[in-house]
Amino acid sequence: MDMDLAAARTALQAAHRVAVLTGAGVSAESGIPTFRDAQTGHWARFRPEDLASPAAYAADPELVWEWYAGRYRDVLAAQPNRAHTLLAELERQKGAGFFLATQNVDGLHARAGSGAQGGQLVELHGNLGLARDEVTGEVLPLPAPPPLTLPPQSPAGHRMRPHIVWFGEFLPEDALAAAEQAFMQAELALVIGTSGVVYPAAGLASLTQRAGGRVIEINPDKTPLTPFASLSLRETASRGLELLLGPA
Structure with a gap:
């Protein structure tokens, strides 16, 4: 120094x-817990790598969205x-x-x-409050819960994915x-x-x-x-x- x-x-x-x-x-x-510390309760049986990856999303988009929706609710409640x-x-x-x-x-x-x-x-x-149209790539803000339906759809009617950089992505x-x-x-x-x-x-x-x-x-x-x-x-x-x- x-x-x-x-x-x-x-x-x-x-x-x-x-x-x-x-x-x-x-x-x-x-x-706000760190990425790994967030694995509590129901999610304790998953490693973050099991949820935050393109392969995990392709295999079970509803499960991945359920996890991200919980994290989204947590950050909205934080200041x-x-x-x-x-x-x-x-x-x-x-x-x-x-x-x-x-x-x-x-x-x-x-x-x-x-x-x-x-x-x-x-x-x-990326940002937990945003989602990306899987077809057009348009990035849009998620609605505030509880009316958040999973997986969310864009105005164009396409499924959206979390606007997060996952393992294996640049x-x-x-x-x-x-x-x-x-x-x-x-x-x-x-x-x-x-x-x-x-x-x-x-x-x-x-x-x-x-x-x-x-x-x-x-x-x-x-x-x-x-x-x-x-x-x-x-x-x-x-x-x-x-x-x-x-x-x-």
């Missing part, structure tokens, strides 16, 4: 181009937390120089205002390309609440480093990124961001 907290705060304040990558740790404080609102505030400060890429599919960043403050938000793995090319460009151009990258093991998202911070930028990590646990970060804060997402940004 080549920065202390004071230097990191100064660098973040001065930076015109800031790129952020978030993972499940950002939403943990909103009560953005302090970390989400602080990132929206950081975007407001940086404007067009701010870029947020999230691996989360809960939509909480957008609900907190990210992507609407002058910067850009991309959801690398990330959306445009979203990934935008993230790679933003991290290459960033003076400072923040990596928050992500294990740093799921690629290609895990490689984004290295693009910043190779281009001469600094990387700050916020995570309660050590990750593969920790030895290479300019500063690694062993904190929750909200506490780490409060330390960097100062209390509002």
Whole structure:
């Protein structure tokens, strides 16, 4: 590490181009379980890989939709937390120089205002609140439950699938390309609440480093990124961001 907290705060304040990558740790404080921790009750007999794949959907679309509908209900009941609102505030400060890429599919960043403050938000793995027409590819918001019928149909009468990147599928090319460009151009990258093991998202911070930028990590646990970060804060997402940004 080549920065202390004071230097990191100064660098973040001065930076015109800031790129952020978030993972499940950002939403943990909103009560949303991680992908694997969500396997409780009736779903405990399934591995996530048994449900989140094209093969699983082809074999039993109703079962897969039942699982996703439950997760959708959970995220609708959750609220953005302090970390989400602080990132929206950081975007407001940086404007067009701010870029947020999230691996989360809960939509909480957008609900907190990210992507609407002058910067850009991309959801690398999709969004539980959206579904995609299997024939046309059109992406549409799901109706709020309970009137949600499964599997949902598009206005064109076609079955829709969850707008989620499944195991064995590639990330959306445009979203990934935008993230790679933003991290290459960033003076400072923040990596928050992500294990740093799921690629290609895990490689984004290295693009910043190779281009001469600094990387700050916020995570309660050590990750593969920790030895290479300019500063690694062993904190929750909200506490780490409060330390960097100062209390509002």
